[in-house]
Amino acid sequence: MNKLSSLIKGIILLLAYLVVQLLERQGVLLPYHVQILSLCCINVILVVSLNLINGFTGQFSIGHAGFLAIGAYASAYLTVVWQAPFLFAIICGGVLAGIAGLAVGLPALRLRGDYLAIATLGFGEIIRVIILNTDAVGGARGFSGIPKYTTFGLAYLMAIFTVVVIRNFVTSDYGRACLAVREDEIAAESLGVNSTYFKVLAFTIGAFFAGTAGALFSHYLQYMAPTPNQIGFVKSIDILIMLVLGGLGSITGSIVAAITLTIIPELLRGFAEYRMIIYPILLIIVMIYRPAGLLAGNELSLSGITQFVKGARAHGNHT
Amino acid sequence: MATTPELMVNNLCVQFGGLKAVDQVCFSLKPQTLAGLIGPNGAGKTTVFNALTGLCPVTSGQISFNEKQLTNEAPHNIARYGIARTFQNIRLFRNLTVLDNLRIAYHQNRQYSLLCSVFRSARFKREEAQITAKAKEALALVDLADKADHIAGSLPYGEQRRVEIARALMLNPKLLLLDEPAAGMNPHETQCLLELIRKLRDDLQITVLLIEHDMKLVMNLCEELFVLDYGHLIATGDPKSIQNNERVVEAYLGGCMA
Ligand SMILES: Nc1ncnc2c1ncn2[C@@H]1O[C@H](COP(=O)(O)OP(=O)(O)OP(=O)(O)O)[C@@H](O)[C@H]1O
Ligand SMILES: [Mg+2]
Numbered sequence: 001m002n003k004l005s006s007l008i009k010g011i012i013l014l015l016a017y018l019v020v021q022l023l024e025r026q027g028v029l030l031p032y033h034v035q036i037l038s039l040c041c042i043n044v045i046l047v048v049s050l051n052l053i054n055g056f057t058g059q060f061s062i063g064h065a066g067f068l069a070i071g072a073y074a075s076a077y078l079t080v081v082w083q084a085p086f087l088f089a090i091i092c093g094g095v096l097a098g099i100a101g102l103a104v105g106l107p108a109l110r111l112r113g114d115y116l117a118i119a120t121l122g123f124g125e126i127i128r129v130i131i132l133n134t135d136a137v138g139g140a141r142g143f144s145g146i147p148k149y150t151t152f153g154l155a156y157l158m159a160i161f162t163v164v165v166i167r168n169f170v171t172s173d174y175g176r177a178c179l180a181v182r183e184d185e186i187a188a189e190s191l192g193v194n195s196t197y198f199k200v201l202a203f204t205i206g207a208f209f210a211g212t213a214g215a216l217f218s219h220y221l222q223y224m225a226p227t228p229n230q231i232g233f234v235k236s237i238d239i240l241i242m243l244v245l246g247g248l249g250s251i252t253g254s255i256v257a258a259i260t261l262t263i264i265p266e267l268l269r270g271f272a273e274y275r276m277i278i279y280p281i282l283l284i285i286v287m288i289y290r291p292a293g294l295l296a297g298n299e300l301s302l303s304g305i306t307q308f309v310k311g312a313r314a315h316g317n318h319t
Numbered sequence: 320m321a322t323t324p325e326l327m328v329n330n331l332c333v334q335f336g337g338l339k340a341v342d343q344v345c346f347s348l349k350p351q352t353l354a355g356l357i358g359p360n361g362a363g364k365t366t367v368f369n370a371l372t373g374l375c376p377v378t379s380g381q382i383s384f385n386e387k388q389l390t391n392e393a394p395h396n397i398a399r400y401g402i403a404r405t406f407q408n409i410r411l412f413r414n415l416t417v418l419d420n421l422r423i424a425y426h427q428n429r430q431y432s433l434l435c436s437v438f439r440s441a442r443f444k445r446e447e448a449q450i451t452a453k454a455k456e457a458l459a460l461v462d463l464a465d466k467a468d469h470i471a472g473s474l475p476y477g478e479q480r481r482v483e484i485a486r487a488l489m490l491n492p493k494l495l496l497l498d499e500p501a502a503g504m505n506p507h508e509t510q511c512l513l514e515l516i517r518k519l520r521d522d523l524q525i526t527v528l529l530i531e532h533d534m535k536l537v538m539n540l541c542e543e544l545f546v547l548d549y550g551h552l553i554a555t556g557d558p559k560s561i562q563n564n565e566r567v568v569e570a571y572l573g574g575c576m577a
Contacts, residue, residue: 169437172447173429173436173447174436176422176426177426179423180412180426183413183414186374190394190410191398191403191424191486192399192490195395
């Protein structure tokens with residue numbers, strides 16, 4: 001049963017990839033469209049990795065773009081200056097971001113709620129200001145001439161890898177310990193869970209994946225600017241909004257929200273003036289009607305969907 | 320050979336600012352006793368539990384368990400030594416299922432590594448199956464086997480208290496601390512609880528120390544009692560002698576009249 005559903009999911013994922021390839025070959029999807037799909041994958045990695053920290057472990061980080069920035073710049077430096085292979089650069093970007101996550105995780109032990117949020121926000125800005133003043137990565141001019149290594153296929157694979165790893169993590173004893181810390185730190189401690197360790201672990205793993213997303217991001221844009229929009233607090237808030245909209249503690253929610261909120265702004269590009277009106281209104285509506293997010297901590301699953309379809313059919317037969 | 324004490328508390332003091340919540344308390348517990356910690360409201364009973372489990376800092380004095388010093392040890396390490404507890408204001412993981420509440424408590428005995436869990440190795444699957452089986456066993460002990468998949472916060476009060484006991488048992492404790500386990504239970508549930516605690520002690524051969532205001536439960540169940548009043552230990556002994564102890568009667572009556 002379990003094996004079968006994994007197999008079905010694998011086949012669906014493969015088919016989706018093939019369909020995109022086919023449509024691109026046929027000229028139905030323009031390169032611009034495929035670009036947006038790559039960006040969707042990058043955002044899925046960012047949101048799911050933030051979910052591990054904010055959703056599953058209950059910490060409140062709003063500096064996720066800081067980890068993204070580290071991965072983006074470190075990997076770009078490696079491929080541009082050292083001509084390093086891209087995969088190696090991605091891993092280095094992830095590891096460096098992970099180390100930064102470890103460093104941020106440590107104050108997280110002392111700070112809670114709003115205070116932690118402000119500390120992580122500060123961390124993100126510190127990273128940005130450091131980059132702004134580092135001439136080796138272009139300083140305030142930005143970092144240009146980054147090779148276009150990020151393909152849709154690679155971004156897609158990395159997104160799947162991230163989702164699988166984080167899902168397997170949260171459904172293991174490690175993930176249960178994180179949930180326990182989120183639910184009740186005192187009870188968790190009294191049951192032998194070292195809450196400090198798991199907060200730091202969540203920050204480290206989350207930061208690692210954000211770093212890999214950063215590597216994909218810089219080799220997708222080919223140009224990094226140390227602006228709040230790209231690697232600063234605006235970006236952090238963007239990721240946070242996707243997370244909250246999808247539902248804290250729901251991986252499938254994160255995926256759906258990341259994809260939707262990447263595509264919607266692109267669709268609305270034609271109505272540039274209205275974009276900043278429609279987008280917030282959408283958010284407000286969702287927050288009023290589903291304050292815990294679209295999926296509210298639940299997961300979409302194959303069996304859930306088949307049951308829903310069966311239920312609908314049974315209902316249809318009745319009437 | 321006479322059994323040596325398992326838990327030794329020596330001159331325990333816990334101070335909150337100017338308030339001495341626990342003052343110079345000494346007591347010891349022999350293995351497999353059913354003991355009670357009683358006293359009027361605010362006497363410092365919960366604070367003793369918190370000190371024993373590392374949840375509040377000990378101002379002075381020593382706590383040792385099986386000859387290991389536990390004074391001011393981190394709570395998660397104390398759990399490792401075999402002391403498990405429940406809370407006066409139930410602290411279940413309310414949004415998680417009953418089964419997950421219990422499985423979390425098996426944390427310290429988990430062997431598989433992070434990589435095992437990420438790659439879903441055979442070892443991971445085998446151990447997860449064991450953990451689930453163990454959790455179901457513990458649920459059956461408290462007669463809640465059919466509630467495994469319920470969300471913990473949705474259960475009635477009495478059942479939540481039993482889930483909390485089952486969760487504590489997942490630690491394989493040697494000493495079980497119960498903070499007002501009968502609070503909010505009706506007389507029938509209290510009677511079942513009494514039998515349950517006795518059964519747990521006999522079957523699992525653990526020591527139980529419980530805080531309780533229900534005197535009928537305490538007198539019927541406990542073999543040894545410790546009475547706290549304003550942070551002081553005012554009496555120790557079997558239920559009979561405590562009932563006839565003048566200072567105890569005075570402390571309780573004084574509490575009533577105040
Ligand atoms: N964390 C704390 N900070 C400050 N004072 C505290 C703290 N915890 C307990 N106290 C105080 O210590 C005293 C003893 O409290 P404790 O909770 O141990 O009493 P108790 O015997 O468990 O009472 P009850 O029967 O009402 O549960 C009380 O006066 C309480 O207000
Ligand atoms: Mg109390």
